[in-house]
Amino acid sequence: MPDLLLLHGALGAASTLYPLQQLLAADHTVHTLDFSGHGGKALPQAPFRIELFAEDVLRYLDQHQLQQVAIFGYSMGGYVALYLALRHPDRVSRIFTLATKFAWSAETAAKEVKMLQPEKVQEKVPAFAAVLANRHQPQDWQEVMRRTADMMQHLGSQPLLTEETLSRLAIPVRVSVGDRDNMVSLQETAWAYEHLPDAELQVFPGTQHPLEKVDLGQLQHEIRQFFGRAAV
Structure with missing residues (x-):
């Protein structure tokens, strides 16, 4: 069966993708991994960066002797997948992203960081x-x-996915977003779609940002449809 790699989002772990992995196991050899510092993996000496996580993926591919793989990336996982494909285009065949944030600036980063204050999270959402x-x-x-x-x-000061870099990504990509996502807009998802040479845009109805609130049956169907084309 074809290989499919699932990449988790920020603050996530491979375990968050296990329900989806089980749904897809009938059609693919499904892989997933924890990024450095996530899911119990040791915190790296280097700071968290998209580049670091892309190296995690490359290391996984090498360790499992996967010369090329298709990738589904949720949220930050989609950003990592696209960056990896830019750096190592021969290792990625096609990419499906869901709820990936493309609009990074100092202002958007500041907005996101406001929600990432551990003391407040502990107090308000224990x-x-x-x-x-x-x-x-x-x-x-x-x-x-x-x-x-x-x-x-x-990332807000130095975004990696720009009009120029996205325009160099020749592989098939589907970018998708939920119509009720309060972290990722349809506008920024459409922006990525417009600058990718071989892209599709999908909007999931009634869908919020958290993966736990996504209709996995519908997502499974769309993933099978998109990645199944490679075998036709």
């Missing part, structure tokens, strides 16, 4: 803090969050 603590143990979820905020601020 249930979410408990989820993060369990997801990233034995690592400190608060440190994971602080490093994620730092990464977003860096």
Whole structure:
């Protein structure tokens, strides 16, 4: 069966993708991984960066002797997938992104970082803090969050996906977003679609940003349809 790699989002882990992985297992050999510092993996000495996470993926491909792979990337995972394909175009055959934020500036980064204050999260949404603590143990979820905020601020000043870089990505890409996503706009998703040479744009109705609130049955259907074309 063809290989398909699933990449998780910021503050996520491979475990968040297990339900989707199970749905797709009948049609693909499905792979997933934890980015550095996520899902219990050791916190790296280097700061969190998209480039670091792309190296995690490349290392995984090499370790599993995967010369080329198709990728589904949720949120930050989609950004990592596109950046990896730009740096190593021979290793990625096609990409499907969901809820990936493309509009990065100092202003948008500042808005995102406001929601990534561990002390406030612990106080105001303790249930979410408990989820993060369990997801990233034995690592400190608060440190994971602080490093994620730092990464977003860096991305706000130096975005990696621009009109120029996206225009060089020749592989088939589908960018998708939920119509009720309050973190990623249809406008920025359409912007990416317009600058990718071989792209499709999809809007999931009644869909918010959190992966836990996505209709996985519908997502499975769309992923199978998109990646199934490669075998035709």
